[in-house]
Amino acid sequence: MARERWDKRMAFIMAAVGSAIGLGNIWRFPYMAYSNGGGAFLIPYLIALVTTGVPLVALEYYLGVRYQKGPTEAYGYIRKKSKYIGWFSLGIAAMITFYYTVVMAWSWNFLFHSIKVSWKEIGASNFFYNNLLGLSDGISNLGGIQWPVLLGNLLTWIAIFFIVFKGVKVVGKVVKWTVGLPWLLLILIIIRGLTLDGALQGLEFYLKPNFEILKNPSVWLAAYGQIFFSLSLGFGVMIAYASYLPKKSDINTNAWVVSFANCSTSFFAGFAVFSVLGYLAQATGQPIDKVVGGGVGLAFVTFPTAIAQMPGGIILQAIFGIAFFFTLLTLGIDSAFSLVEAIVTGLKDSFNVKREKATFWVCLVGFIIGLIYCSKAGLYYLDVVDHWMNWGLVIVGFLEAVLIGWFYNTNKVSKDIDSTSEIKFGKIWVFSIKYLTPIILGAVIITSIYKEFSNPYGGYPQWALMSCGWILLISILYFAIYMQDRNNIKNISFTNSVGRATGWLLIFTGLLTSFVLFYQSTTLLGAITLIGSTLIGIFIITLFMELNNKKNSY
Amino acid sequence: MSLSAIIMGIAGVIILFGGAIYGLSKMSKENPIDSENETD
Numbered sequence: 001m002a003r004e005r006w007d008k009r010m011a012f013i014m015a016a017v018g019s020a021i022g023l024g025n026i027w028r029f030p031y032m033a034y035s036n037g038g039g040a041f042l043i044p045y046l047i048a049l050v051t052t053g054v055p056l057v058a059l060e061y062y063l064g065v066r067y068q069k070g071p072t073e074a075y076g077y078i079r080k081k082s083k084y085i086g087w088f089s090l091g092i093a094a095m096i097t098f099y100y101t102v103v104m105a106w107s108w109n110f111l112f113h114s115i116k117v118s119w120k121e122i123g124a125s126n127f128f129y130n131n132l133l134g135l136s137d138g139i140s141n142l143g144g145i146q147w148p149v150l151l152g153n154l155l156t157w158i159a160i161f162f163i164v165f166k167g168v169k170v171v172g173k174v175v176k177w178t179v180g181l182p183w184l185l186l187i188l189i190i191i192r193g194l195t196l197d198g199a200l201q202g203l204e205f206y207l208k209p210n211f212e213i214l215k216n217p218s219v220w221l222a223a224y225g226q227i228f229f230s231l232s233l234g235f236g237v238m239i240a241y242a243s244y245l246p247k248k249s250d251i252n253t254n255a256w257v258v259s260f261a262n263c264s265t266s267f268f269a270g271f272a273v274f275s276v277l278g279y280l281a282q283a284t285g286q287p288i289d290k291v292v293g294g295g296v297g298l299a300f301v302t303f304p305t306a307i308a309q310m311p312g313g314i315i316l317q318a319i320f321g322i323a324f325f326f327t328l329l330t331l332g333i334d335s336a337f338s339l340v341e342a343i344v345t346g347l348k349d350s351f352n353v354k355r356e357k358a359t360f361w362v363c364l365v366g367f368i369i370g371l372i373y374c375s376k377a378g379l380y381y382l383d384v385v386d387h388w389m390n391w392g393l394v395i396v397g398f399l400e401a402v403l404i405g406w407f408y409n410t411n412k413v414s415k416d417i418d419s420t421s422e423i424k425f426g427k428i429w430v431f432s433i434k435y436l437t438p439i440i441l442g443a444v445i446i447t448s449i450y451k452e453f454s455n456p457y458g459g460y461p462q463w464a465l466m467s468c469g470w471i472l473l474i475s476i477l478y479f480a481i482y483m484q485d486r487n488n489i490k491n492i493s494f495t496n497s498v499g500r501a502t503g504w505l506l507i508f509t510g511l512l513t514s515f516v517l518f519y520q521s522t523t524l525l526g527a528i529t530l531i532g533s534t535l536i537g538i539f540i541i542t543l544f545m546e547l548n549n550k551k552n553s554y
Numbered sequence: 555m556s557l558s559a560i561i562m563g564i565a566g567v568i569i570l571f572g573g574a575i576y577g578l579s580k581m582s583k584e585n586p587i588d589s590e591n592e593t594d
Binding site: 264 | 555556558560565567569576577580581
């Protein structure tokens with residue numbers, strides 16, 4: 001059967017831009033720039049964009065365009081034993097989608113409550129944490145379901161299902177709105193923001209350059225990290241979307257346009273965020289560094305607080321609130337359905353299942369797993385899982401650069417990419433994929449490991465960090481290796497299958513035992529069990545895989 | 555606002571948006587994908 005195609009090249013560009021532009025452009029980049037030298041951050045940011053961002057996007061497009069398959073199969077063409085990278089990236093994409101839709105659910109709720117600016121009397125913080133989330137006293141206390149959040153989550157999944165199940169032609173039509181509208185709304189928010197008192201002081205904090213800080217390597221790592229997370233890399237989304245382009249498509253120019261469009265949106269969003277923060281600081285008589293922040297707090301506490309303080313009465317406040325939360329929704333929804341599209345494409349290509357069926361099951365499973373994030377402890381779980389999934393993305397980026405850079409003919413790929421592209425990258429691409437990207441992402445991984453052990457994340461109990469963090473991440477890796485292994489089970493002998501099953505059983509038992517040990521706070525023993533059972537299990541599985549390969553090659 | 559902040563703001567807009575527009579201009583010159591779509 002002929003592969004589906006985008007209607008037009010622009011539909012693909014818009015979909016890829018929509019996927020890359022998400023909530024992070026509003027709540028991550030401006031804060032990151034502010035904390036890392038203000039306007040001076042633009043220098044490492046632009047260098048990171050050109051030296052690793054665009055080349056990595058081009059690499060993912062290359063895999064999709066040339067092999068005409070989603071991530072699970074495309075990696076297999078580079079090296080048969082690398083399919084696990086594709087499965088790993090899809091596992092990470094799935095875990096992220098399951099909580100990303102819940103953030104959309106909060107936005108639906110805030111959009112609805114913007115009509116009356118419901119948080120005006122009780123305060124945005126109180127409204128968000130107590131009324132909407134009903135936040136429990138800790139991660140151990142699930143406390144039941146928060147129905148408005150559940151309803152919002154259901155709405156998001158239904159929207160995703162209807163966008164994805166018909167294929168990329170429908171996606172191409174939807175993204176015209178989900179990319180165009182937030183841009184228009186951002187312009188409106190900026191115009192309104194700039195007319196508020198204190199807006200210019202806010203922008204001063206955002207843009208005033210501190211060039212001294214550029215001597216600090218951590219600023220450069222932050223810039224490279226920001227570029228990596230911002231461009232939807234490592235999820236397999238870019239591979240999946242590109243696989244619906246014709247085989248001779250222009251790769252570099254598409255990568256260039258999508259990357260620059262994404263980064264200009266981030267920079268632009270900073271104007272909206274900091275003009276409003278400047279106003280809030282002045283209205284509340286606080287210094288700006290007391291109101292500035294990023295993440296969930298910025299979108300669902302700081303911004304609503306500013307909205308409730310704005311001049312012009314409740315109608316203007318309501319209009320601003322609706323504009324802001326509708327921007328969040330439109331920014332987020334195309335990132336969410338791009339993740340689902342990547343998973344659906346992966347399943348479709350690997351198992352030959354129908355798109356409708358794959359979409360239905362992904363949405364249903366996503367909704368069910370998302371129930372935990374709709375509980376009263378949902379925010380805690382979301383926070384911990386999000387922290388570790390970011391790790392997973394960096395690992396995928398590192399693996400894909402090493403795979404192409406060191407286990408494949410990079411020069412050949414570079415020439416191939418340039419041959420169909422208007423913009424040529426030449427040797428810069430080879431240098432980036434072979435040396436720069438693995439070194440930078442390797443450094444990000446090492447510094448993160450160091451931070452993780454020197455200062456456990458967010459003050460959560462050890463068992464929560466271990467089970468929602470390490471164990472979840474390692475489980476996704478096992479799942480990925482298993483999915484690769486199951487492709488090699490043709491002509492397998494009984495002894496061989498028993499051997500492999502023993503390996504998997506060992507890994508699974510180790511996982512459960514270590515979970516119990518972590519829960520009982522015997523962390524060291526838990527870690528030894530986890531690492532030991534993993535290594536021995538993988539050794540056994542690899543041994544039997546090799547024996548089988550040898551037997552088949554005779 | 556200080557002059558340095560204004561300069562960084564303008565520079566950021568010009569470089570980032572300029573980059574995107576440069577890419578788009580390369581696209582509009584030749585668009586083989588759309589025509590390929592027909593035959594692919």
